Amino acid sequence: MQLSKNFSLKELTASQTADRHGISNNPSEDHMDNLKKLCDNVLQKVREHYGKVVSVSSGYRSPELCVKIGSSMRSQHAKGQAADFEIFGIANADLAKYIIDNLDFDQLILEFHKPEEPNSGWIHCSYKNKEENRKQVLRAYRNDDGKTVYEPYDPSWAVERLNDEKKLEQDKIIDQYMQKGIWREDGYIINRF
């Protein structure tokens, strides 16, 4: 079954862990509708812009799959609203920048991306609906204690060496986010990072 021209339900529900452990990973009707919205508004548009295959590493996650892989059931993956993906040959910071500048989305996270390694990490992007999309952009990385940290992110920060003015601007944006509290991918609010 196709969710959009180039994306099948199979691609958005594929999971080696689910296969290996015989876990069912079938979305409900509501979650299927969410997956369709995500495909129509984000994945298909990215596919058409670049004219290249978009490799989805994780889309929908059923409750059993969330438990097995230690993913929160509050994650947008569990509602069919989010996917992790990348495009071979396109730097993830560039892909993030294209989405941020051109598409409507709820939350985009540049996950475990190192600016000095363009192919490192992947993009997590979610879509709810036009009225509720927050257009929030974060990056995730592991701190020295091995904990995953989420902080506001602007993709231009990855490609430009920060001068003082830019650094000031970055600090201001981080302050604004901190006042509001930041939604992590798994749905928890954190106030400091």
Ligand SMILES: [Zn+2]
């Ligand atoms: Zn994700």
